[in-house]
Amino acid sequence: MTYLLKDVCLHDNDDGRSPMLSALVVNKATREPSDQFSTLARTEPFTRPADWTWQDEQQQVFAHHH
Incomplete structure (x- = not known):
C-alpha cells in the first residue's frame, strides 16, 4: 500500500x-x-518542515481541491 500511496502523492x-x-x-x-x-x-x-503535521497536510488537500 505504501508504494501506491507514494505514487498518488507524486501524480502531477x-x-x-x-x-x-x-x-x-x-x-x-x-x-x-x-x-x-x-x-x-x-x-x-516532499521535504515537509519539522513543525509540519499530517493534519496541516490534510487541510491543504481540502483547500487545494475545493
Missing part, C-alpha cells in the same frame, strides 16, 4: 509542492495515517 506533483493526497488515507482505528506517510513527507521531493 513531481516537485512535491502540492499537498499529498494520501493525507486523506487514515487507519480506521486510530484515525491517523501510517508512520510511512510521515516518513514519505520528510523525504525528497
